[in-house]
Amino acid sequence: MQDHTAPQQYQVPSRRAYKHNVLAQPFLKWAGGKRQLLPVIKEYLPQKFTQYYEPFIGAGAVLFSLQPKKSVINDTNGELINCYQVIKDHPEKLLELCQQHRENNSKEYFYLLREQDRKNDFKDRSPQERAARIIYLNKTCFNGLFRVNSSGQFNVPYGNYSNPVIADPAVIRSVSAYLNQRNVRILQGDFAKAVATARKGAFIYFDPPYHPISDTSSFTGYSVNGFGEQEQIRLKEVCDKLTERGCQVLISNSSASLIQKLYSDPNYKIVEVKAKRAINAVASRRGRINELLIHNRYDSKQI
Numbered sequence: 193m194q195d196h197t198a199p200q201q202y203q204v205p206s207r208r209a210y211k212h213n214v215l216a217q218p219f220l221k222w223a224g225g226k227r228q229l230l231p232v233i234k235e236y237l238p239q240k241f242t243q244y245y246e247p248f249i250g251a252g253a254v255l256f257s258l259q260p261k262k263s264v265i266n267d268t269n270g271e272l273i274n275c276y277q278v279i280k281d282h283p284e285k286l287l288e289l290c291q292q293h294r295e296n297n298s299k300e301y302f303y304l305l306r307e308q309d310r311k312n313d314f315k316d317r318s319p320q321e322r323a324a325r326i327i328y329l330n331k332t333c334f335n336g337l338f339r340v341n342s343s344g345q346f347n348v349p350y351g352n353y354s355n356p357v358i359a360d361p362a363v364i365r366s367v368s369a370y371l372n373q374r375n376v377r378i379l380q381g382d383f384a385k386a387v388a389t390a391r392k393g394a395f396i397y398f399d400p401p402y403h404p405i406s407d408t409s410s411f412t413g414y415s416v417n418g419f420g421e422q423e424q425i426r427l428k429e430v431c432d433k434l435t436e437r438g439c440q441v442l443i444s445n446s447s448a449s450l451i452q453k454l455y456s457d458p459n460y461k462i463v464e465v466k467a468k469r470a471i472n473a474v475a476s477r478r479g480r481i482n483e484l485l486i487h488n489r490y491d492s493k494q495i
């Protein structure tokens with residue numbers, strides 16, 4: 193049994209007192225992170241919504257920038273979702289463990305921690321230990337990737353950064369306060385299930401793994417299950433159901449021809465935007481690329 197109850201010294205602040213906090217921000221580096229694109233995404237938000245859903249949460253750049261009153265966040269990646277839950281319930285214990293990792297940081301220590309998910313007793317480790325491990329590996333591995341092999345084991349090499357920040361206490365405490373003071377439901381699973389409760393007036397931002405533009409640009413290593421053509425088609429079907437229900441849907445994706453074709457449906461509007469991509473091992477390929485923002489024709493500032 194996982195223990196998600198708050199420790200005694202940690203006082204959950206009251207919901208009513210909450211004010212937008214800029215320090216509640218992504219605590220991990222994440223492939224496809226939306227920080228660079230935030231100003232453009234903000235222009236395409238609906239004017240009003242009752243509830244916010246982000247079924248492919250990743251590092252949560254859009255969630256933290258909006259800090260909505262009521263939201264549902266989700267990802268298939270169990271280690272990632274465990275981090276959100278632990279930050280919500282045990283921020284001080286997590287900071288203590290991250291500090292220990294920081295003090296011990298070396299190439300040998302990194303590989304010792306990386307190896308833990310290859311051992312049978314990994315599932316017996318506490319949620320706090322697992323969260324601190326992922327945050328440490330994410331901040332010290334090469335290029336800040338989260339990548340696992342076909343057995344679900346973390347496989348990114350050591351990054352050799354001098355004195356990396358593992359967990360900024362102000363950020364972790366602010367994220368914790370946000371998750372506790374606003375009504376944030378944290379789910380782990382498939383995107384379709386996560387949006388099953390969305391009602392008329394809800395706003396759902398989908399940021400799935402992007403469909404590759406070419407065979408060589410493919411990056412589907414977020415979790416054991418890749419996100420192929422069938423998944424993109426299934427996502428469009430889920431968007432259609434949400435549209436019928438009166439929900440407002442915004443989708444980020446690459447400008448691959450499959451995506452253009454899928455959303456050429458008159459219910460959707462496709463906008464081409466420029467994005468700066470940081471996660472590419474070859475620095476010269478980290479340039480500006482075109483990607484798409486697609487919405488189901490709700491009233492946004494741009495219409």
Ligand SMILES: C[S@@+](CC[C@H](N)C(=O)[O-])C[C@H]1O[C@@H](n2cnc3c(N)ncnc32)[C@H](O)[C@@H]1O
Nearest residue numbers: 222224225226248250251253268382383399414
């Ligand atoms: C492009 S990233 C999201 C990036 C995020 N918006 C950010 O700012 O960091 C896509 C996410 O989808 C998750 N994912 C992959 N397949 C999924 C599925 N079937 N259901 C839900 N999440 C999934 C991955 O684990 C990954 O975190």
